[in-house]
Amino acid sequence: MKTIMIHEMADHVGETVRIGAWLANKRSSGKIAFLQLRDGSGFVQGVVVKEVVGEEIFKTARGISQETSLYITGEVVVDERSSFGYELQVSDVKIIKEAVDYPITPKNHGTEFLMDNRHLWLRSRKQHAVMKVRDEIIRATYEFFHMNGFVKVDPPILTGSSPEGTSDLFETNYFDEKAYLSQSGQLYMEAAAMALGKVFSFGPTFRAEKSSTRRHLIEFWMIEPEMAFVEHAESLEVQEQYVSHIVQSVLQNCPLELERLGRDVSKLEKIQAPFPRISYDDAIEFLHEKGFDDIQWGDDFGAPHETAIAESYDMPVFITHYPIGIKPFYMQPHPDRDDVVLCADLIAPEGYGEIIGGSERIYDYELMKQRIKEHNLDEEAYKWYLDLSKYGAVPHSGFGLGLERTVAWISGVEHVRETNPFPRLLNRLYP
Numbered sequence: 001m002k003t004i005m006i007h008e009m010a011d012h013v014g015e016t017v018r019i020g021a022w023l024a025n026k027r028s029s030g031k032i033a034f035l036q037l038r039d040g041s042g043f044v045q046g047v048v049v050k051e052v053v054g055e056e057i058f059k060t061a062r063g064i065s066q067e068t069s070l071y072i073t074g075e076v077v078v079d080e081r082s083s084f085g086y087e088l089q090v091s092d093v094k095i096i097k098e099a100v101d102y103p104i105t106p107k108n109h110g111t112e113f114l115m116d117n118r119h120l121w122l123r124s125r126k127q128h129a130v131m132k133v134r135d136e137i138i139r140a141t142y143e144f145f146h147m148n149g150f151v152k153v154d155p156p157i158l159t160g161s162s163p164e165g166t167s168d169l170f171e172t173n174y175f176d177e178k179a180y181l182s183q184s185g186q187l188y189m190e191a192a193a194m195a196l197g198k199v200f201s202f203g204p205t206f207r208a209e210k211s212s213t214r215r216h217l218i219e220f221w222m223i224e225p226e227m228a229f230v231e232h233a234e235s236l237e238v239q240e241q242y243v244s245h246i247v248q249s250v251l252q253n254c255p256l257e258l259e260r261l262g263r264d265v266s267k268l269e270k271i272q273a274p275f276p277r278i279s280y281d282d283a284i285e286f287l288h289e290k291g292f293d294d295i296q297w298g299d300d301f302g303a304p305h306e307t308a309i310a311e312s313y314d315m316p317v318f319i320t321h322y323p324i325g326i327k328p329f330y331m332q333p334h335p336d337r338d339d340v341v342l343c344a345d346l347i348a349p350e351g352y353g354e355i356i357g358g359s360e361r362i363y364d365y366e367l368m369k370q371r372i373k374e375h376n377l378d379e380e381a382y383k384w385y386l387d388l389s390k391y392g393a394v395p396h397s398g399f400g401l402g403l404e405r406t407v408a409w410i411s412g413v414e415h416v417r418e419t420n421p422f423p424r425l426l427n428r429l430y431p
Contacts, residue, residue, distance in 0.1 A: 007041035009076045009086045018073045023064050033061045046072055046088040060093050067099035119431045129257035130418055134407045140249035141223055144242050145200045153192040153199045155185030161381040168209045181206040185224050187385050193226040200225040212426045214415040215353050219424040226398035232342040232360040235397035240273035247271040250410050263412040270314055277318040300326045307351045320344040329371040332360040352409035358399025365389040
C-alpha cells in the first residue's frame with residue numbers, strides 16, 4: 001500500500017492509501033467520527049464510519065487525543081464542501097504515540113503562553129499557513145533573482161565593522177579582537193557585485209535595538225541584492241518587479257493558506273509594478289497637511305508617519321531622497337543637491353511599514369573617505385571597503401528587504417513574531 005502525504009491526495013482519488021498524521025481535532029456524531037488530520041503538508045478530514053470499520057477501530061478513533069500521531073488508511077474521495085477539495089474515508093487507524101494533556105487546546109490562549117509554547121504553536125492551522133507563505137516568498141525570491149541573472153553569495157555573520165555604526169550591534173570576542181553579529185551583509189555584497197555583477201544574499205541579521213513594537217525582531221532575515229552598473233532609478237524598478245513577483249507567487253501557490261488566514265486577496269491582487277513614488281520633501285509637506293506638526297524636515301519617519309503616507313495608496317509606495325544626515329555614510333549624494341541622497345524606502349500598504357531600504361552607493365574614493373571620517377568610523381577597519389572605490393569603481397546600487405515584515409504584510413498577520421518560526425524578541429530567547 002502506498003504511503004502518501006496530504007498534499008498528494010489529488011493524484012490518488014479513488015485509491016486506498018496510507019498517511020502518517022497527527023490529530024489536530026475531532027468530533028463525533030453518533031456512529032460517525034470526523035478526524036481533522038495534519039501531516040505538515042496540509043490538513044484533511046478523515047471520516048470514520050462505525051459500520052465500515054467495526055466496533056474496535058471506531059472506538060479507537062473516538063478515543064484519540066489531540067496531537068496523537070497515527071497511521072491512517074482510507075480511500076481518497078472528492079469533497080466539494082472542503083476548500084482542500086478531498087477527504088479520507090477511513091478504513092483503519094493505528095496509533096503511533098499517544099499525546100496526553102497537550103497544552104494548546106482549541107480554546108483561546110494568551111500571547112505569552114503561546115510564545116512560551118512556540119515549538120507546539122507552530123502546529124496550529126494559522127501558524128502552519130504563515131510558515132507556508134514564508135516558504136513561498138523564499139522560493140519566489142530565489143526564482144526571481146536567478147531568472148534575472150543574479151548570483152547567490154553568502155556574506156559572513158561575524159564581522160569586524162558595521163555598515164551603519166556599532167551602536168545597535170551585538171559585540172562578541174573573536175579570540176583577541178572585537179567582532180560583531182552582522183546587522184547587514186551589504187558591504188560584502190558590494191564587494192561581490194564588483195566580482196560577479198549582480199548578486200544577492202539571504203541570511204540572518206541582528207539588531208541590538210531595544211524596540212518592542214509589532215514590526216521589530218532582534219534576529220531577522222534579509223534579502224540583500226547589489227548590482228554593478230545600476231543607478232538609483234533602475235534599482236527602484238528591480239525592487240518593484242521583485243515585490244510584485246513574490247506577491248503574485250503567493251497568490252498563485254498559497255490560496256488555501258491565504259484563505260485560512262482570512263486574507264483579503266483583492267488587496268494583494270492590485271500589487272503590480274510600477275509603484276508610486278513620493279519625495280521626502282513632499283512627504284513632509286503631506287504630513288503637515290494631515291496634522292503631523294511633530295515632524296520637521298531632517299527628522300526620520302516613525303510608524304505613524306509611514307502609515308499615514310501609505311494610507312493614501314493601495315500599493316507599496318517609495319519615499320525617495322532622504323536627508324543626508326539621517327542616512328548611512330555609503331549613500332550617493334543627489335547630483336543637484338548636497339542635502340539629500342539617492343535612496344528610497346518602500347512602505348507597504350495597510351500599516352505594515354518599511355519593507356525595503358535601498359540606495360545608490362558612493363563610488364568616489366575621496367568622497368567615501370570623507371563620509372567615513374564624518375561618521376567617526378575607523379578608516380583602518382574599512383580599508384578593504386575603500387578598496388572597492390579605489391580599484392575600478394563603478395556606479396552601483398542595492399537594497400535590503402526584511403523577510404518577516406514582508407511575510408506579515410502578505411499574510412495579513414498583525415505582529416512579526418508570528419512570521420518567524422522561533423522569533424527572538426527584546427525579552428524572549430526561549431524556546
